[in-house]
Amino acid sequence: MKKLLRLITAVALSLGIVSGAALPQEIIPAAPQNVAYAKSYPIKVVSSHLSLHRGNVAYVTIKGKPRARGTISVVYKSGRSKAKGLQAKVSNKSGIITWSWLVGGNTTKKTYTIHVSLGGRTKPLKLHVK
Numbered sequence: 001m002k003k004l005l006r007l008i009t010a011v012a013l014s015l016g017i018v019s020g021a022a023l024p025q026e027i028i029p030a031a032p033q034n035v036a037y038a039k040s041y042p043i044k045v046v047s048s049h050l051s052l053h054r055g056n057v058a059y060v061t062i063k064g065k066p067r068a069r070g071t072i073s074v075v076y077k078s079g080r081s082k083a084k085g086l087q088a089k090v091s092n093k094s095g096i097i098t099w100s101w102l103v104g105g106n107t108t109k110k111t112y113t114i115h116v117s118l119g120g121r122t123k124p125l126k127l128h129v130k
Contacts, residue, residue: 041065059100065119
């Protein structure tokens with residue numbers, strides 16, 4: 001009788017008629033024990049110069065996932081910055097990327113939120129323009 005029940009259950013499972021939730025423990029397949037987990041790479045700020053006067057060079061160096069695509073988004077009151085140096089880059093084998101750019105002389109004095117992204121993660125940072 002147990003063999004017949006197992007056969008019927010196996011056929012029903014393969015056809016998607018029933019879920020594994022109501023099956024006896026001996027029929028539910030066990031999860032593999034040696035599952036590989038992806039390594040986590042949070043974004044860390046290694047160094048930065050993000051508090052400055054207009055007309056000076058700002059920079060930020062981050063560390064995260066090695067050999068991953070990184071982007072930076074700087075949006076001022078007048079809109080998104082197109083300054084040279086803010087293009088997408090690929091981190092080196094240590095996971096390091098540096099961006100540097102000139103903050104325009106007419107940039108409105110205030111604190112802006114910029115976003116750096118690397119390997120699927122994003123970190124907001126503050127840029128203080130004096």
